Amino acid sequence: MSTNRASARFEALRVAGSRTTRVFKKTFSRPIDVNLKASEYFGCNTFSFEMMEKKIPSAEIAILREFATRDTPLSLDLACKVADAVSAWALSRGATHYCHWFQPQTGATAEKHDAFFSFDKKGRALERFTGKELIQSEPDASSFPSGGVRATFEARGYTAWDASSPMFLMESENGLTLCIPSLFISYTGEALDEKTPLLRSLCALNKSATESLRLLGHDVKHVIASAGPEQEYFVCDEALFNLRPDLLLAGRTLIGRPPPRGQQLEDHYFGSIKPRILAFMMEAEHELYKLGVPCKTRHNEVAPSQCEFAPIFENANIAADHNQLVVEVLRTVARRHQLQVLFHEKPYAGINGSGKHVNWSLSDNLGHNMLEPGDSPMDNIRFLWFLAATVKAVNQYATLLRMSIASAGNDFRLGANEAPPAIISCFLGDTLTEVVEKLTTTGGSLTDRAKNINLDLARVPVIARDNTDRNRTSPFAFTGNKFEFRAVGSSASISPSLTYLNSAVSTTLSEMNETLKKSVAQGRSLASQEDILKLIVQTLLENKAVCFEGNGYGEEWHKEAARRGLPNIRTTPDALLAIKDPKNKAMLAAIGVHRGDEVDARYNVKLERYIKVRMIELETLQEMLSNEVFPAAIAHTRILAQSAASIKAAIGNIPVEIEKQLRLTIDLTSALAAAKDKLTVFLEKCSSIHNEPALAATIAAEGMPLMEDVRKVSDQLENLVDDQLWALPKYREILYVM
Ligand code: ADP
Ligand code: MG
Numbered sequence: 001m002s003t004n005r006a007s008a009r010f011e012a013l014r015v016a017g018s019r020t021t022r023v024f025k026k027t028f029s030r031p032i033d034v035n036l037k038a039s040e041y042f043g044c045n046t047f048s049f050e051m052m053e054k055k056i057p058s059a060e061i062a063i064l065r066e067f068a069t070r071d072t073p074l075s076l077d078l079a080c081k082v083a084d085a086v087s088a089w090a091l092s093r094g095a096t097h098y099c100h101w102f103q104p105q106t107g108a109t110a111e112k113h114d115a116f117f118s119f120d121k122k123g124r125a126l127e128r129f130t131g132k133e134l135i136q137s138e139p140d141a142s143s144f145p146s147g148g149v150r151a152t153f154e155a156r157g158y159t160a161w162d163a164s165s166p167m168f169l170m171e172s173e174n175g176l177t178l179c180i181p182s183l184f185i186s187y188t189g190e191a192l193d194e195k196t197p198l199l200r201s202l203c204a205l206n207k208s209a210t211e212s213l214r215l216l217g218h219d220v221k222h223v224i225a226s227a228g229p230e231q232e233y234f235v236c237d238e239a240l241f242n243l244r245p246d247l248l249l250a251g252r253t254l255i256g257r258p259p260p261r262g263q264q265l266e267d268h269y270f271g272s273i274k275p276r277i278l279a280f281m282m283e284a285e286h287e288l289y290k291l292g293v294p295c296k297t298r299h300n301e302v303a304p305s306q307c308e309f310a311p312i313f314e315n316a317n318i319a320a321d322h323n324q325l326v327v328e329v330l331r332t333v334a335r336r337h338q339l340q341v342l343f344h345e346k347p348y349a350g351i352n353g354s355g356k357h358v359n360w361s362l363s364d365n366l367g368h369n370m371l372e373p374g375d376s377p378m379d380n381i382r383f384l385w386f387l388a389a390t391v392k393a394v395n396q397y398a399t400l401l402r403m404s405i406a407s408a409g410n411d412f413r414l415g416a417n418e419a420p421p422a423i424i425s426c427f428l429g430d431t432l433t434e435v436v437e438k439l440t441t442t443g444g445s446l447t448d449r450a451k452n453i454n455l456d457l458a459r460v461p462v463i464a465r466d467n468t469d470r471n472r473t474s475p476f477a478f479t480g481n482k483f484e485f486r487a488v489g490s491s492a493s494i495s496p497s498l499t500y501l502n503s504a505v506s507t508t509l510s511e512m513n514e515t516l517k518k519s520v521a522q523g524r525s526l527a528s529q530e531d532i533l534k535l536i537v538q539t540l541l542e543n544k545a546v547c548f549e550g551n552g553y554g555e556e557w558h559k560e561a562a563r564r565g566l567p568n569i570r571t572t573p574d575a576l577l578a579i580k581d582p583k584n585k586a587m588l589a590a591i592g593v594h595r596g597d598e599v600d601a602r603y604n605v606k607l608e609r610y611i612k613v614r615m616i617e618l619e620t621l622q623e624m625l626s627n628e629v630f631p632a633a634i635a636h637t638r639i640l641a642q643s644a645a646s647i648k649a650a651i652g653n654i655p656v657e658i659e660k661q662l663r664l665t666i667d668l669t670s671a672l673a674a675a676k677d678k679l680t681v682f683l684e685k686c687s688s689i690h691n692e693p694a695l696a697a698t699i700a701a702e703g704m705p706l707m708e709d710v711r712k713v714s715d716q717l718e719n720l721v722d723d724q725l726w727a728l729p730k731y732r733e734i735l736y737v738m
Contacts, residue, residue, distance in 0.1 A: 228313030258350030
């Protein structure tokens with residue numbers, strides 16, 4: 001009965017409230033001075049290019065480094081050299097196994113371990129690792145989402161080494177495993193993972209951006225996208241977490257009355273970090289430094305028990321791998337502290353949810369940032385060129401960017417006054433807006449603010465660096481020398497967002513390159529500054545509609561965006577359609593980011609995932625109502641009814657106030673029973689819909705409001721029912737007891 005469950009809750013509360021802070025002793029898998037500075041052991045568990053340099057000629061290492069942006073395959077000969085070097089290193093460190101570490105379309109990573117252990121021809125035991133094993137492995141691919149690209153009976157897909165991302169040793173209590181960052185591809189060459197399209201997009205971007213730079217008169221070898229993802233998450237005590245079926249199965253609370261104290265005191269953001277949480281963060285950072293993840297920032301976020309982690313930015317491909325590692329390491333290390341981390345976009349109602357701010361820019365092989373306003377007119381032309389290409393990309397491919405952030409969890413955040421709206425727009429800040437205005441209108445004088453914008457100098461503005469402007473309500477904001485894609489979900493892999501952003505920018509750069517080439521006067525090799533600036537201005541003029549400096553949370557913006565014709569796509573099922581839009585599909589095919597039926601497959605995978613996530617939520621909710629809420633409500637009703645009967649026996653009548661309470665409880669309990677039935681009917685309806693888009697649409701249109709309604713009744717009961725009967729840990733406990 002619920003009394004026993006409720007006592008489990010009180011026991012969990014006692015345990016959670018009396019835990020001590022775990023003291024961690026810095027560990028290294030071999031004896032190293034524990035007082036080392038982070039910089040002295042950073043990357044000690046990664047097989048870096050510097051380490052390879054002792055054994056492999058640097059020309060060959062350059063091939064490995066540039067694997068992400070080149071589309072030529074690696075030679076087996078080079079793989080054999082690396083296999084020898086890396087296995088010698090890993091074995092000397094005590095590793096027993098290796099695995100291809102890859103990113104199927106589940107949002108998480110996957111790994112299949114194989115031992116180095118083997119036999120030679122004479123049957124003698126030894127350790128072995130070959131170039132072939134490094135380059136390729138064949139996990140049984142049939143159980144990963146493929147969206148129909150690879151029929152289950154054709155279960156063969158393979159993983160292929162991504163040479164541009166360093167291999168690393170994953171430590172666990174009882175040993176080490178060598179992880180090989182890998183792509184996951186079907187035998188017919190289609191991408192089955194998140195990494196392959198990302199690398200293809202980097203490849204395309206490299207081509208168009210280097211061409212742009214050559215046309216602008218810069219001699220560079222290659223260009224790569226950089227990314228710095230800020231990761232938000234929640235922390236809660238494991239004992240309380242384990243008592244919530246919804247947190248365990250759905251990653252978010254499906255019911256739960258928001259407590260009187262939420263985030264309104266504004267004391268959590270940047271507040272002092274609780275000792276148990278800080279201890280966990282420090283241990284996680286220690287593990288991450290060993291893995292070569294450049295940890296930089298940690299702080300409390302807006303909501304109670306919400307935190308943020310941010311690294312120093314890296315090449316987009318490595319940043320994406322590292323963000324996956326951050327998520328994994330935060331999870332495992334939290335458990336050592338009897339904590340659980342929640343990466344769900346909206347784990348609790350009534351307080352802010354979590355996102356990922358993906359900071360993005362482009363840099364060339366000389367280390368120049370393309371989005372850094374420069375000191376010279378030449379630099380500024382480059383800056384404006386890439387700015388214009390990005391603004392155009394966001395305008396032209398807004399639906400694709402919206403699609404890249406669509407998920408069941410993110411539907412709760414986008415447009416919910418805590419995260420940017422579902423309308424994709426671009427924020428430039430006062431200074432840049434003024435520059436754009438000045439460039440795109442004739443005449444007009446500049447204000448003091450932009451005084452140092454010199455338009456006389458061959459009509460090329462000198463642009464003041466301005467890092468002060470912040471607009472937290474914009475989904476895509478310029479922040480001084482990079483864009484911040486602020487609408488990405490906290491549980492999402494950053495790869496899709498980066499992939500489609502890179503793809504869009506690569507395309508607009510190519511288009512600008514073509515136009516510029518046409519405008520170059522005969523007999524000249526370079527375009528004139530006039531021509532370049534004219535094209536920049538024209539591009540900005542044509543795409544200015546996507547720029548918005550105001551409050552993205554306001555109702556006004558919705559109206560204004562509609563006037564401007566900007567898409568406002570509210571749900572995941574609708575947002576996903578964008579990938580099948582002929583314009584987007586053609587663009588992705590043209591630059592080779594998606595081949596064959598990959599686009600349809602991605603759509604299927606994402607839609608299926610949306611449906612599965614929602615079905616888990618609906619079924620878990622129904623179970624919780626049956627097993628937890630209803631029994632507690634009935635028990636409470638019985639106690640009230642029995643008490644009323646006793647009172648009547650004692651004084652001859654039931655006081656109206658008491659009767660009112662009893663009536664209210666009975667009414668709510670009946671409403672709950674009715675809600676439970678409605679859920680059952682809805683679930684039956686769902687099982688009869690066999691067309692996936694129709695099912696997803698039905699869930700979005702009917703299932704979501706239904707879950708909302710049910711929740712309201714349950715949360716009212718939570719407020720009414722005797723605390724002793726309530727088995728589920730309450731918001732105040734999960735959020736504050738740590
Ligand atoms: P905020 O003020 O937005 O909270 P943070 O300092 O927390 O900023 O995070 C900013 C992120 O942007 C960091 O991860 C940082 O490394 C990253 N970043 C800085 N420059 C670039 C760049 N050129 N390309 C990509 N990311 C960058
Ligand atoms: Mg930020």
